[in-house]
Each structure stands twice: as structure tokens, then as C-alpha cells.
Amino acid sequence: MQMLETVLSRRSIRAYTDEPVPRETIEGLLAAAMGAPSAADEEPWQFIVIDDPHILENLPSVHPFTPGSGHAPAAVLICGDLSLLRTPGFWVQDCSAATESLLLAAHAMGLGAxxxxxxxLEDRMLGFRILFSLPDHIIPFALVPIGHPAEEPPTADRFRKERIHYNGW
Known part of the structure; x- marks a missing residue:
């Protein structure tokens, strides 16, 4: 799949087959996530791989809007690690880049996420902090359910020329 096609055709997948995702595949996705850019090359992220079916089934009790997480064979919790910061304030952008890289890699590999x-959101952060016994310097950022897609949402043209400004507003 060409890169631009991957970016333009990626969609949020919320329904998954029962086929498991091997840990080696998850590690490949995490290699892509860790290849994301970060401010001052800090790489202020940590990742919790969740593939225990019991934990996956209980995720909606911590995060009510995790569609499909109870049916996804795996999920990754992306966390910011405040102890790794030398330039405070950029960890959210860095973890966002890592999350998007993971999503694109999953799509390129034929997976859904x-x-x-x-x-x-304080309630969700607290729920994950308690569920995974996170230390104070680890901030839960995003949960990404991953699996083989059981749906194929159509691609959408989201290009909006009227939102492009050259050399000023």
C-alpha cells in the first residue's frame, strides 16, 4: 500500500473478528509508534499491551466509549512518562504522533484499530491508573483496540480547499 493511500483510506474500526493478533505483530506496531517524532527526541511514552481476554472484557467499565474493545483481541494503552521530559509541555503532541503512527501501521498491515x-478526562485517567497500578509520573493518554476488521467503513474525501491559507489568513 502506498503511504498516501494508507493515510487517506485509514478509518476507525470498531468491530473485529475473533482472529488473534500475534504479539510479534503488536511489537511491529509499537516499533512504528516508537518511530514517531518527539520534541527534543525525548520519546516520552510507555505502552501497555492488553491481550488478556478478561481485562479486555472489563475495559468498558473504565472507559465507556471503547467500542469494540471487549471484542478486540488486543489493545494498547499509550501513556506519557513525565519522568522522561526535558522540555515540559510537549508530551501530548509526542504521544499523539505515536498513536497516529500506530494507527497507520495497523491499517497498512491489514488490521483495524x-x-x-x-x-x-479525569475519570478515564483515574480508571486506567487504578486498573494498571500506574505510578504518578505515568499519564494514560489513549486506548487503541486492535484486531482484524469485521467491518470496512467507506473512505471519505475530507479535503477542504477552503481551509487552506497561503502566507497568511
Whole structure:
């Protein structure tokens, strides 16, 4: 798949088959996530791979808008690690870039995934902090359920020329 095609055809997948996603594949996705750009090359992220069916089934009790997470064979919780910061304030952008890289890699590999927000919602952050016994310097950022897609949402043309400004407003 060509890169531009990958970017333009990626869609949020919320329904998955029962086919498992091997840990080696998850590690490939995480290699893509860790290849994302970060301010001052800090790489202020940590990742929790969730492939235990019991934990996956209980994720909606922590995050009510994790469609499909109970049916996805795996999920990744992307976290910001405040102890790795030398230039405070950029970890959210860095974790966003890592999350998008993971999503694009999943799509390029024929998998489905969806970005479900955790940060900055206090109830969700607290729920994940408790569920995974996160230390204070680790901030849960986003949960990404991953699996083989059981749906194929159509691509959409989201290009809006009227939102482009050259050399000023």
C-alpha cells in the first residue's frame, strides 16, 4: 500500500473478528509508534499491551466509549512518562504522533484499530491508573483496540480547499 493511500483510506474500526493478533505483530506496531517524532527526541511514552481476554472484557467499565474493545483481541494503552521530559509541555503532541503512527501501521498491515481518548478526562485517567497500578509520573493518554476488521467503513474525501491559507489568513 502506498503511504498516501494508507493515510487517506485509514478509518476507525470498531468491530473485529475473533482472529488473534500475534504479539510479534503488536511489537511491529509499537516499533512504528516508537518511530514517531518527539520534541527534543525525548520519546516520552510507555505502552501497555492488553491481550488478556478478561481485562479486555472489563475495559468498558473504565472507559465507556471503547467500542469494540471487549471484542478486540488486543489493545494498547499509550501513556506519557513525565519522568522522561526535558522540555515540559510537549508530551501530548509526542504521544499523539505515536498513536497516529500506530494507527497507520495497523491499517497498512491489514488490521483495524480505533483511537479512544483517555487524556484529559479525569475519570478515564483515574480508571486506567487504578486498573494498571500506574505510578504518578505515568499519564494514560489513549486506548487503541486492535484486531482484524469485521467491518470496512467507506473512505471519505475530507479535503477542504477552503481551509487552506497561503502566507497568511
Amino acid at each position: 480505533v483511537w479512544t481518548a483517555v487524556f484529559p
